[in-house]
Amino acid sequence: MSIKIENLTHVYMKRSPFEKKALDDVSLTINDGEFVALIGHTGSGKSTLIQHINGLLKPESGRIVVDDVDITAKDVKLNAIRKKVGLVFQYSEYQLFEETIEKDIAFGPKNLGLGEVEVQERVKRAMNLVGLDYETYKSKSPFDLSGGQKRRVAIAGVVAMEPKILILDEPTAGLDPKGRDDILRQIKTLHKAYNMTIILVSHSMEDVAKVADRILVMHKGKCILDGMPSKIFKEIDTLESVGLAVPQVTYLMKSLKNKGFDISDEAFTVEQAKDEIIKFLRSKSND
Numbered sequence: 001m002s003i004k005i006e007n008l009t010h011v012y013m014k015r016s017p018f019e020k021k022a023l024d025d026v027s028l029t030i031n032d033g034e035f036v037a038l039i040g041h042t043g044s045g046k047s048t049l050i051q052h053i054n055g056l057l058k059p060e061s062g063r064i065v066v067d068d069v070d071i072t073a074k075d076v077k078l079n080a081i082r083k084k085v086g087l088v089f090q091y092s093e094y095q096l097f098e099e100t101i102e103k104d105i106a107f108g109p110k111n112l113g114l115g116e117v118e119v120q121e122r123v124k125r126a127m128n129l130v131g132l133d134y135e136t137y138k139s140k141s142p143f144d145l146s147g148g149q150k151r152r153v154a155i156a157g158v159v160a161m162e163p164k165i166l167i168l169d170e171p172t173a174g175l176d177p178k179g180r181d182d183i184l185r186q187i188k189t190l191h192k193a194y195n196m197t198i199i200l201v202s203h204s205m206e207d208v209a210k211v212a213d214r215i216l217v218m219h220k221g222k223c224i225l226d227g228m229p230s231k232i233f234k235e236i237d238t239l240e241s242v243g244l245a246v247p248q249v250t251y252l253m254k255s256l257k258n259k260g261f262d263i264s265d266e267a268f269t270v271e272q273a274k275d276e277i278i279k280f281l282r283s284k285s286n287d
């Protein structure tokens, strides 16, 4: 179940004074089960790219092959693609509309034509995976929840459709640090529990460093860097030249190293930095 993107170009408002090339000859492959982060400045083309992966947008040129099906072909059945590719939009909680949490999450699976028992099972599983107890929350109104909880209900609604590929557009935007960490942890759990392919759109290197196995950096409609976090975070100059940065803790470790501390600067999360610093302090106390 790979995603093959071949020479993808997208132009908005073609032949108008507002014509904008949002994607420019993008080619890449995302393999089954990968956890990929798509990062880039506002306007770099991230949302345009992900909307092509579930067929919401059609390319100007190029093609996308999901699971051996060319989803850019004229006669493609988009319903089948949308069963496989779940998309959680930015500020997805604004799309909640049912009177109870259970009904809201059940909406997608019901539309897949599943029976009542299967729908209920899926709702329970999805709620469990996003950390909402079924019995406690099923009959509550989604509008009585906190911002972070509402977003989790919205994510559960897509998860309950059990897509093989889950795309999340800025799922932590606007949440407080605890809400962000909770959502990221749950996305990581989803990745493991369902062996889903995850594409996480973000502009936070801190978030991406915590969860992704691979990072794609977008700039002006092109994918300019592609690799493991350890490779991408070495490209400080390139990242800074496109308005991005490595995680703050990586800057700290680099400046400690530059000041002569015998310490690894390959730490991208606070946890990794803590381990490195403890290792360094232990080695000093043994000297």
Ligand code: ADP
Binding pocket: 012, 013, 020, 021, 022, 040, 041, 042, 043, 044, 045, 046, 047, 048, 049
């Ligand atoms: P990102 O998700 O990285 O912020 P987008 O894919 O939303 O980037 O946008 C890429 C470029 O396309 C930007 O210059 C943006 O202004 C333009 N764009 C996005 N959506 C539209 C649209 N519906 N109509 C016209 N231009 C758009």
